[in-house]
Structure formats: C-alpha cells, structure tokens
Amino acid sequence: MSKLDRALNEIDDNLQTSIAKLFDLIAIPSISSEASGARGIAEAAAWLQNELTEIGFTAEIITTQGHPVVLAKSTQNPRGDGLRLLFYGHYDVQPVAPLEDWSHDPFTPRVIEEDGVHRFYGRGASDSKSQLWSFIEALRAWKAAYDSFPAEIVIMLEGEEETGSPSLPDFIERYRDALQCDVAFICDSDMWSPTQPAITTQLKGLVHEKITIKTPNADLHSGHYGAVAANPIRILSTILSAIHDAHGRVTLDGFYDGVQDISQGQRQQWRLIADGAISEGEVSLLGGIIEAGYSPVEAMWGRPTVDINGISGGNQGPGERSVLPGTASARLSFRLVADQNPEAVRESFRKFVTARIPDGCRVEFEGHGGSNAVRLLENNPFLKAAARGLEAEWQEPAVLKGTGGAIPLVGQLSQGLGLDCVVIGFILSSDAIHAPDEHYDVERLRKGTRSWVRIFEEVTKEGHPTD
Amino acid sequence: MSKLDRALNEIDDNLQTSIAKLFDLIAIPSISSEASGARGIAEAAAWLQNELTEIGFTAEIITTQGHPVVLAKSTQNPRGDGLRLLFYGHYDVQPVAPLEDWSHDPFTPRVIEEDGVHRFYGRGASDSKSQLWSFIEALRAWKAAYDSFPAEIVIMLEGEEETGSPSLPDFIERYRDALQCDVAFICDSDMWSPTQPAITTQLKGLVHEKITIKTPNADLHSGHYGAVAANPIRILSTILSAIHDAHGRVTLDGFYDGVQDISQGQRQQWRLIADGAISEGEVSLLGGIIEAGYSPVEAMWGRPTVDINGISGGNQGPGERSVLPGTASARLSFRLVADQNPEAVRESFRKFVTARIPDGCRVEFEGHGGSNAVRLLENNPFLKAAARGLEAEWQEPAVLKGTGGAIPLVGQLSQGLGLDCVVIGFILSSDAIHAPDEHYDVERLRKGTRSWVRIFEEVTKEGHPTD
Known part of the structure; x- marks a missing residue:
C-alpha cells in the first residue's frame, strides 16, 4: 500500500474519533460578536492549541486588540527545499438567535441519519469548524502515514472572522515574517455542488x-x-x-x-459551468433587478x-x-x-x-x-495542483468560480504580503450557515479531509516553484 | 359686583388652590401607551371622579375595551330651557422617554419664574391636564358665583387620546343618548399666539x-x-x-x-392672519417640499x-x-x-x-x-358666542383657524351624533408637548379658566338655539 493510500485509510479508519473531537469543538460556544462569547473564544483557542501541539506543532495563542489568533508551526522541513504552506481557518461562530428557531441544540451536535445522509447540526458545524478541522485532520493523517508533515507548515486560526476581522491587518503586519509562505490555503468557501468541488478565484x-x-x-x-x-x-x-x-x-x-468588462473567455467559461447554478439553490431571483446585458x-x-x-x-x-x-x-x-x-x-x-x-x-x-477586489491567477501551479487533488477525490473537475462575497484576508495576504492564495472549502448553500439549524454531514467531512491529503500529494509532487 | 365678575374673581382668588390641585393631577403618571401606566390611568380617573363629585356632578368611571372614560353629569338644569353643553378633555399623557433630556422631573411640577413668566414643567402640563382643568375650574367658579351650573352639563374625560382613541367609537355608540347636547366644547387645541386666542374650525x-x-x-x-x-x-x-x-x-x-380648491375668501383670510405664523414658531421649513401654488x-x-x-x-x-x-x-x-x-x-x-x-x-x-375631514360651520351661534367670550378675556379677536392635525372625536361627534363642535384650547407650539420639558404657565391657566366663564356667559346669553 502506498503512503498516500495509508494516509487516506487513516482518515477513514479514524473517522469516529475525528468526529467526536470535532463535536467537542462545536460544543464550545465561541461566538465572537457577543460579550458572553469571550469565554467560548478562549476555550476554543486553548482546545485548538492543545490539538495542534498533540499533532506535533508548536502552537501559540497570540493576543490581539480583539480575539486571539492560534498560530502553529511545524519545526522541521521534511523536504529540505524550503516549501512552506500556510493554512487559514476561523474558529469563531455567528450568534444563534433566535434560539427557538433551532430544531436541535446549537451546541450539542450528534449524528442523525436523514434520507441516508448522516448529518450533524450545530453553530459552526459548517462555517467554519468542519473546514479548519478538515486540514488539521489531513495533516495528522499525513504525518501518521509519512512520519512527517508534507512541507513546512504554518497554521493560522482566526477568532473574529464573523465580526469583520478588525484585528487582522495589525496581526498580519506584526507576523509578516512568520506568515511568509509559498502558498496560502484559505479554507472557508463553497463547493460548486454537493458532488463537485470548487476553487474560488475571484473575490469582490x-x-x-x-x-x-x-x-x-x-x-x-x-x-x-x-x-x-x-x-x-x-x-x-x-x-x-x-x-x-x-x-x-x-x-x-x-x-x-x-x-474591465467580463472577457468573452470568462463569459464562456461561466456560461458552461454556471448554467442553472443559482436556481439549483433555494434562492429565487424573482423581482431582482440584474444589470442589463449580464446573466445572474x-x-x-x-x-x-x-x-x-x-x-x-x-x-x-x-x-x-x-x-x-x-x-x-x-x-x-x-x-x-x-x-x-x-x-x-x-x-x-x-x-x-x-x-x-x-x-x-x-x-x-x-x-x-x-x-479591493482580488482576482487570483488561475494558472498558478499550486492552484493547478489543488485542482488535481480535488478532482482525484471527487472524480469531478474543480470549478474555478467567482463569488460576490469578500474575504478581506485574501486581499491582505495576496496584495499585502504577495502570497499566492488558493481559496477552497466544502460548504454548501443548503448548510444554513449564519442561520438556525446550521449543519454539515459526515461524508463531506470525510471527503473534505481526504481532499487535503490529495492536495498535499499534488503540491509536493509539484515541488518548490523556485526549484 | 355682577355674578360674572364674582365668578372671574373667584378664579383669581383661588388660583393657588387650583394650581395645587392641578399639580396633584400632573403628578399622576397616567401614560396611556405603556403597560406600566395602567396604575396612573386608574389613579387619575379616580382623582377626577372625586373632584367632579365634590363640585356637584354625578361622576362615573366607565370601563371600555381600553382605558376608562370619566363621565360626569349635572343633575338639574338651572335654566329650564334644556340647554345642554358637553365638555371634552383627556387625562392621559404621552410617555416621558428619554428621561435624561428633561431638566425637570416630569411628575413633580412646581412654579418657577423665568423671565417674568411663572412656568411649571411636567408631562401633561400643557397637553392636556391644564386644558381639562380650565373648564372644570370655570364650572366650579361659576357655580360658586351663580349657585348653579350655567346649563345642564355633561363632561367626558378620555384616557386613551394619546394612543389614537381605539375605544372611542364604541363608547360614543354606547353612550349616544348621554352625549346628546346642543354643543360640544372640545378643549385640546392651540391658541393663535401667546396673546391671541383661536377656535379651530377645520380639521383634517x-x-x-x-x-x-x-x-x-x-x-x-x-x-x-x-x-x-x-x-x-x-x-x-x-x-x-x-x-x-x-x-x-x-x-x-x-x-x-x-x-375643492381653497376659496379666494379663505385664502384672503388666511393670508391676513397667517402672515409669518409658521416662522414665528421654532419650526424651519428649509428642505420641505410644499405643493406648488400654495403657501405653507x-x-x-x-x-x-x-x-x-x-x-x-x-x-x-x-x-x-x-x-x-x-x-x-x-x-x-x-x-x-x-x-x-x-x-x-x-x-x-x-x-x-x-x-x-x-x-x-x-x-x-x-x-x-x-x-373624514371636518369643517365646522363658522356661523354657528355657539361658535360665535365662544369667540365673543374669548375676545372679552384676551382683548384680541379669536382667530378662526385650520389645523393639519386630526381629532377623530370631532368627526365622530359632529358627523356621527350630529353635534355642533367648538374646538378651543390654550396650548402654544412652544409648550413642548409630546417632548421633554413640556410646560405651561400660571397666567395662561388663569386666563384660560376665565375664558370659559366668559364663554358660559355668552353662550347662556345666546340662549337655547331652538328657543
């Protein structure tokens, strides 16, 4: 069995343990926008520091003007070529009000089978605790199989994303050396559909x-x-x-x-992939006024x-x-x-x-x-490697998509620090993020985690771009 | 000394006692729109029932779907001609929030001399406890001088005017017989200026x-x-x-x-009386859009x-x-x-x-x-009598004015019961009604009360219109 298969099997075999740990994290009410959430924020940061230390990282809790950042580093570089990867996620969550609209307690997740899908409900179940957990667990599995991390690793877990990241610019400035990497993987975005992965390359x-x-x-x-x-x-x-x-x-x-008007090439690409994309969701466009000459x-x-x-x-x-x-x-x-x-x-x-x-x-x-808006280069080798990894796991090509949403962090990393950013995530529009009954499912957690392992494989195959 | 002069002197001589009683009424927080005001509403109604009984009325507290009406009647008709006068006022007040904007406690009135004016501050000081108090005290003074009321009297004091009088139509329907009078005097409106009285004849x-x-x-x-x-x-x-x-x-x-467009006669009349009327107040018309072709x-x-x-x-x-x-x-x-x-x-x-x-x-x-809008007939004999009474007291003719405000009661009495309504009051736009530091002054209370005695004199001189 290849080391890659051993890493993938490690994820499948340890899935129950991984879910149990994730549920401990979801159970912590780390609501960043409410004063009463401060205790949950501190508890979640300490919990993550502990997990990352256990896996073999040197993990610190960095205080800011607002909520702390958990910053973890691997100490050795297994490859000797200096390849350095940054992973970003956020551990804070939205408030839960109105509580009476929840069918499930937002901080007591458990697996429930519904129409053959093993779901779990909870605030942060999708946005974004399962997201950050997917790359942490992938790093754990990789290390179990390879006896080392895939490269030199930096992990940055933010605690105030849901309040607009007020302390982020100052943090990035203070830690610009520590954050210098060959590529930053931002895990806080959508899949294209329940069966097709996506990489977000245009942010407003x-x-x-x-x-x-x-x-x-x-x-x-x-x-x-x-x-x-x-x-x-x-x-x-x-x-x-x-x-x-x-x-x-x-x-x-x-x-x-x-x-600049949307190029014909871009239009063509979006037309191919986006046919019916919006109406698939539960959003109606009736009554909306779309700028004349443009599709939704x-x-x-x-x-x-x-x-x-x-x-x-x-x-x-x-x-x-x-x-x-x-x-x-x-x-x-x-x-x-x-x-x-x-x-x-x-x-x-x-x-x-x-x-x-x-x-x-x-x-x-x-x-x-x-x-500023951010347009990420689609011919970036790390992006291409990530797309190959996603396709290997999901057996469907990764859609390179835009979003109407903004992630100020991406602009700060790409334009401020000159980092290449690859924005990946496994959220679905039907997950009810920011709303009552937010949920996620076991299979998506499993395949999301496996996706990262496959991305590590492709990225390390690619080698250091300055080689 | 004529009985009229004795009645007027009675008012002047008893002014301190009258003010002390009014202050007791203002001290009761009869806020109709807040649940916590229910106790004040009940207390104010009982207080008024007691005062009216003491003067010689048969006074009842009539419960409604909302707040109660105090309904008082004189039992005998001193004239034998069946002349019957209705007086309306309201004893409920607006909320006081924001309390921190008040320079004076809203429920602890006392007389303060400011630039030679003896003012008192309090919620309801102007709107409308001093208004209803003016006709109650005038009736008391008249009775002291004449040993009887000026006619058969019905007094209706409402407790939910500030919440839009939701129970009023039902009340008027239930008590339509008791309310049948020759004329209704509504005391809840403005003077033309601090020195010139007014009767409001057009309500929107x-x-x-x-x-x-x-x-x-x-x-x-x-x-x-x-x-x-x-x-x-x-x-x-x-x-x-x-x-x-x-x-x-x-x-x-x-x-x-x-x-119907405003008649030339009406325009002419308003032009004469209203010159500068709005700019005299503290209201700026800058930025307002007035219908083209019309003055403010x-x-x-x-x-x-x-x-x-x-x-x-x-x-x-x-x-x-x-x-x-x-x-x-x-x-x-x-x-x-x-x-x-x-x-x-x-x-x-x-x-x-x-x-x-x-x-x-x-x-x-x-x-x-x-x-519906209400246009009261300006050649009504009671209205003319009231105008003479006001002029006798203030030594300036009463302005017959319109208002942008609505008093649904007036429409219900005039159109529903066919009553002639005369809308009089002594409020000034500078009284800060509905606002912090609402106030009134002793001299206006004195002259307002005396005005009613003079109106009684003119109305009874006029005699019963069906005579």
Missing part, C-alpha cells in the same frame, strides 16, 4: 457606508408640519431610488471607472454592485404615532471588482448623496471597510 | 397605512445575492419616491377627487397631504452585517380635506403600491384610522 472588494439624513427640526407632529417641513425619509427614499437607473446600472459618477452569474461574480442593507427612521411601531422624524438613515454596501478603487467609490457616493440634500438639511457619513 | 381627516414588502427569500447574504435577488428596501424606496411629483403633488390616482399655511390647513412617518428594514446596526433582507416596511399617513373619502384614498394607495411590486414579491397592508 467591499465598501460599507452608513448615511444619516438630518433635517433642521427635531421630531415634529406630522399632522401639523408634514405638508411643509422636510421629511428625511422622503429625502432618503429619493436618493436611494436614484442610485440605479432603469437598466440596473449604477448612476454614481465614475463608478465603472477602471472596470456574471452580475454576481463579475460586475460591481450596490446594495441597501438596512434602513430606519421615524416610527418603527407597533402603534401609530404622527411623527415627522428629524433623522433617517440607511446602510449600503458596495461590492467591487478588480481595478475599482474603494476610496474613489466612497467619495463618488458621498458626492452623489450630498448633491441631493435639500437646503437646510444635512447628511452624516460613517464609512467602514474598504477592501 | 386621517388615514394610516403600513406597508410591508416581502421578497421570495428570507434574509440572504448580500455579497452572494445582492446583485441578482430582489431587495425590498430598494423596491420600497422606489415606491415612496414616486408618491409625489416634482411639484409636490401627490400622484395617486384620484387622490384629489372631490377636493394653505398647504397645512387646506390641502391633502401624504407623510412617511416611519421606515425600517434589514440591518439596523450598530455593526455591519451583509444582509439582503427579506422584508422592509414603511408607515404612512394621509391627511385629508373635506369631501375626500378616506376609504377611496386608502384603495387608491393600495393599488398604486400593488402596481409597483415586482413579480414574485408581495406586499402586505395594514390599515388604521380612516376619519
């Missing part, structure tokens, strides 16, 4: 803006002054409805500056967009109150593609809004985020 | 609508689907921004049906209008969340003028919205209210 940039319209008056009786005094909700509605034209195009000045997948992956994420003002109920409010606000997000400048988009939006504020009224802006 | 009708836009999906990740799936906030903004055209006219089909006062009193009173949807903060919400909602109110049909306006609005809901999305409507 992200700008958040909150606008608050203020009129010259505090709350007034709307019966008395509604006909004559400024209404901030009316002003806000007018502005929001002017952001898109009738063709779904964004009307902000210069919004499309630098945006093209709009999601290849075109910059503006979303309104929230709005509030005046009487929020339950009863009637004849109020003419003095303020109203909205939150927007801008999803950018390569070559768009986040700060230029923000400026253009602020000018657009300011020009539409009537005399005597004013607007306050509150900006967050500001990350 | 009112329709409330809440709309909730629902897309085919529950909350989605806006990064993934923002570019393609329906956004209910965008749909809502587009609808709200289409309700008015560039000239401030309402675009709903048939909205202006039956609306004309728009407020004489034109039908639509207001957006509240809006909500998606992420309300504080942090960023990349949500594409599944629902968004807004609350609107329609202020109607005479001859507009509330139900027709509601229907037209619902059609307008429904026509703008994209495929696959839907809208839910929740309607409240639905009162």
Whole structure:
C-alpha cells in the first residue's frame, strides 16, 4: 500500500474519533460578536492549541486588540527545499438567535441519519469548524502515514472572522515574517455542488457606508408640519431610488471607472459551468433587478454592485404615532471588482448623496471597510495542483468560480504580503450557515479531509516553484 | 359686583388652590401607551371622579375595551330651557422617554419664574391636564358665583387620546343618548399666539397605512445575492419616491377627487392672519417640499397631504452585517380635506403600491384610522358666542383657524351624533408637548379658566338655539 493510500485509510479508519473531537469543538460556544462569547473564544483557542501541539506543532495563542489568533508551526522541513504552506481557518461562530428557531441544540451536535445522509447540526458545524478541522485532520493523517508533515507548515486560526476581522491587518503586519509562505490555503468557501468541488478565484472588494439624513427640526407632529417641513425619509427614499437607473446600472459618477468588462473567455467559461447554478439553490431571483446585458452569474461574480442593507427612521411601531422624524438613515454596501478603487467609490457616493440634500438639511457619513477586489491567477501551479487533488477525490473537475462575497484576508495576504492564495472549502448553500439549524454531514467531512491529503500529494509532487 | 365678575374673581382668588390641585393631577403618571401606566390611568380617573363629585356632578368611571372614560353629569338644569353643553378633555399623557433630556422631573411640577413668566414643567402640563382643568375650574367658579351650573352639563374625560382613541367609537355608540347636547366644547387645541386666542374650525381627516414588502427569500447574504435577488428596501424606496411629483403633488390616482380648491375668501383670510405664523414658531421649513401654488399655511390647513412617518428594514446596526433582507416596511399617513373619502384614498394607495411590486414579491397592508375631514360651520351661534367670550378675556379677536392635525372625536361627534363642535384650547407650539420639558404657565391657566366663564356667559346669553 502506498503512503498516500495509508494516509487516506487513516482518515477513514479514524473517522469516529475525528468526529467526536470535532463535536467537542462545536460544543464550545465561541461566538465572537457577543460579550458572553469571550469565554467560548478562549476555550476554543486553548482546545485548538492543545490539538495542534498533540499533532506535533508548536502552537501559540497570540493576543490581539480583539480575539486571539492560534498560530502553529511545524519545526522541521521534511523536504529540505524550503516549501512552506500556510493554512487559514476561523474558529469563531455567528450568534444563534433566535434560539427557538433551532430544531436541535446549537451546541450539542450528534449524528442523525436523514434520507441516508448522516448529518450533524450545530453553530459552526459548517462555517467554519468542519473546514479548519478538515486540514488539521489531513495533516495528522499525513504525518501518521509519512512520519512527517508534507512541507513546512504554518497554521493560522482566526477568532473574529464573523465580526469583520478588525484585528487582522495589525496581526498580519506584526507576523509578516512568520506568515511568509509559498502558498496560502484559505479554507472557508463553497463547493460548486454537493458532488463537485470548487476553487474560488475571484473575490469582490467591499465598501460599507452608513448615511444619516438630518433635517433642521427635531421630531415634529406630522399632522401639523408634514405638508411643509422636510421629511428625511422622503429625502432618503429619493436618493436611494436614484442610485440605479432603469437598466440596473449604477448612476454614481465614475463608478465603472477602471472596470474591465467580463472577457468573452470568462463569459464562456461561466456560461458552461454556471448554467442553472443559482436556481439549483433555494434562492429565487424573482423581482431582482440584474444589470442589463449580464446573466445572474456574471452580475454576481463579475460586475460591481450596490446594495441597501438596512434602513430606519421615524416610527418603527407597533402603534401609530404622527411623527415627522428629524433623522433617517440607511446602510449600503458596495461590492467591487478588480481595478475599482474603494476610496474613489466612497467619495463618488458621498458626492452623489450630498448633491441631493435639500437646503437646510444635512447628511452624516460613517464609512467602514474598504477592501479591493482580488482576482487570483488561475494558472498558478499550486492552484493547478489543488485542482488535481480535488478532482482525484471527487472524480469531478474543480470549478474555478467567482463569488460576490469578500474575504478581506485574501486581499491582505495576496496584495499585502504577495502570497499566492488558493481559496477552497466544502460548504454548501443548503448548510444554513449564519442561520438556525446550521449543519454539515459526515461524508463531506470525510471527503473534505481526504481532499487535503490529495492536495498535499499534488503540491509536493509539484515541488518548490523556485526549484 | 355682577355674578360674572364674582365668578372671574373667584378664579383669581383661588388660583393657588387650583394650581395645587392641578399639580396633584400632573403628578399622576397616567401614560396611556405603556403597560406600566395602567396604575396612573386608574389613579387619575379616580382623582377626577372625586373632584367632579365634590363640585356637584354625578361622576362615573366607565370601563371600555381600553382605558376608562370619566363621565360626569349635572343633575338639574338651572335654566329650564334644556340647554345642554358637553365638555371634552383627556387625562392621559404621552410617555416621558428619554428621561435624561428633561431638566425637570416630569411628575413633580412646581412654579418657577423665568423671565417674568411663572412656568411649571411636567408631562401633561400643557397637553392636556391644564386644558381639562380650565373648564372644570370655570364650572366650579361659576357655580360658586351663580349657585348653579350655567346649563345642564355633561363632561367626558378620555384616557386613551394619546394612543389614537381605539375605544372611542364604541363608547360614543354606547353612550349616544348621554352625549346628546346642543354643543360640544372640545378643549385640546392651540391658541393663535401667546396673546391671541383661536377656535379651530377645520380639521383634517386621517388615514394610516403600513406597508410591508416581502421578497421570495428570507434574509440572504448580500455579497452572494445582492446583485441578482430582489431587495425590498430598494423596491420600497422606489415606491415612496414616486408618491409625489416634482411639484409636490401627490400622484395617486384620484387622490384629489372631490377636493375643492381653497376659496379666494379663505385664502384672503388666511393670508391676513397667517402672515409669518409658521416662522414665528421654532419650526424651519428649509428642505420641505410644499405643493406648488400654495403657501405653507394653505398647504397645512387646506390641502391633502401624504407623510412617511416611519421606515425600517434589514440591518439596523450598530455593526455591519451583509444582509439582503427579506422584508422592509414603511408607515404612512394621509391627511385629508373635506369631501375626500378616506376609504377611496386608502384603495387608491393600495393599488398604486400593488402596481409597483415586482413579480414574485408581495406586499402586505395594514390599515388604521380612516376619519373624514371636518369643517365646522363658522356661523354657528355657539361658535360665535365662544369667540365673543374669548375676545372679552384676551382683548384680541379669536382667530378662526385650520389645523393639519386630526381629532377623530370631532368627526365622530359632529358627523356621527350630529353635534355642533367648538374646538378651543390654550396650548402654544412652544409648550413642548409630546417632548421633554413640556410646560405651561400660571397666567395662561388663569386666563384660560376665565375664558370659559366668559364663554358660559355668552353662550347662556345666546340662549337655547331652538328657543
């Protein structure tokens, strides 16, 4: 039996033990956005440090301004060629509210057979504890079979991904030497379908803006002054409805500056793979306004967009109150593609809004985020090696896909540190991540873990790119 | 000394006692919209029942589906001609939040001299405990001077005016016989200025609508689907921004049906009295959109209008969340003028919205209210008598004014029971009603009470209209 087969068998044979350990990790309520989650965060970090140490890593808990990073390193390089691989995952989870919508306790996972699928429910079951567990267990199995790790390894496990990773830039700056690797594997993304793996090669940039319209008056009786005094909700509605034209195009000045249209080759590729992709999920596109001239997948992956994420003002109920409010606000997000400048988009939006504020009224802006889009090179040798590994396990080619989502980390590693990033994951849109009854299944955990072993095999076969 | 002078002197001489009693009433936190206010409501009703009984009325506390009505009657008719007068006031108050914005405890009134004015601060100080107290004290003083009430008297004190009077229609129907009077005096409105009294003769009708836009999906990740799936906030903004055209006219089909333009005579009258009226207050009209062709006062009193009173949807903060919400909602109110049909306006609005809901999305409507505008006859003999009484006290003619506000009670009494209504009050826009530091002043209480004695004098001079 080859060492590779021994590593793969090791995963299958130890599956029950591996699941039991994963369940211990899922049972820890490491909710990063709630003050009450701090204890769970600390407990999960210590649990991971312990596991990684047991496998043979030197693992530290690095404190940050926010939640800690677990940083682990292998001490020796089994190959002597200096090949160095970085793995990223996050151990924090979303809140569970509303708890009454869960059919299963979010922190008491157990295997349940449903229609022949062995599922387990829990917060973090899919996003992202099973993800990080897949590469940790693959490294354990590899070491059991080969008596060494496949290369020099660095593992970075973050504890505040679900709160927007506020401490990440500072951490990356402080540990830039420790993080220098030949390639970074980011494990926190989707498969293409339950049977077909995927690598995400295009990630959008992200700008958040909150606008608050203020009129010259505090709350007034709307019966008395509604006909004559400024209404901030009316002003806000007018502005929001002017952001898109009738063709779904964004009307902000210069919004499309630098945006390269989707190439014919890219369109062709997406058309082939994405046929019916969205309607397969449980998402309806009815009533949506897609930019004219683009398919849904093209709009999601290849075109910059503006979303309104929230709005509030005046009487929020339950009863009637004849109020003419003095303020109203909205939150927007801008999803950018390569070559768009986040700060230029923000400026253009602020000018657009300011020009539409009537005399005597004013607007306050509150900006967050500001990350560039990332387009990963698809002919990167590590990416190709990973694609071969995924195909070997799943017996279907890995789709090179885009996403409308942003992972600021990827931009920081690829553009900040010059690292090649390969974004892989085994999440499905039906896993109910961020929602009640989040779940995952045993077979996906098994095949995901095996996928990493096959990727190690292909990556080490590839050898050091500077050889 | 005439009996009239004795009654007026009685008010001046007993002012300190009267204020002390009023302060006892203001000290009772009779907040109708909060569950914790129920005890204050019961206490205030009992307090008023006790006061009215002491003056010589037969006073009952009538339970309703909501808060109780205090209903008091005089047993004998001193004139023998059957003249019967109804007085209306309300003893419930608005909530006090935010308490930290008050410079004075809202339930511990005391007299404070500020720039020569003897003010008292408290929730309900102006709206409306001083108002109802003015006619109760006037009746007490009249009885002290004349040994009888000016006519057969019915007093109705409501406990849920600040929550939109939900039990009022049922109450009026049950007590229609008891409420039949020659004229109803409604004491819950404004003066024209600190020195000039007013009678409100035009009240707008009112329709409330809440709309909730629902897309085919529950909350989605806006990064993934923002570019393609329906956004209910965008749909809502587009609808709200289409309700008015560039000239401030309402675009709903048939909205202006039956609306008579403001007559030249009315315009002339309002122009004379209303010059600078709005800018005198602390309300800025900057940024407001007034229907083209109308002055602010004309728009407020004489034109039908639509207001957006509240809006909500998606992420309300504080942090960023990349949500594409599944629902968004807004609350609107329609202020109607005479001859507009509330139900027709509601229907037209619902059609307008429904026509703008994209495929696959839907809208839910929740309607409240639905009162007609009321135009009270200005040549009514009781109204003229009241105007003479007010002028005698204030030495300035009473302005016959409109209001953008609605008092559904007035429509129910005038149209439902066929009663003549005279709407009088001594509130000023600077009293901060519904706001922190609501206040009133001793001199206005004194002259308001004296005004009612002078109105009784004029009304009884007028005699029974069917004589």
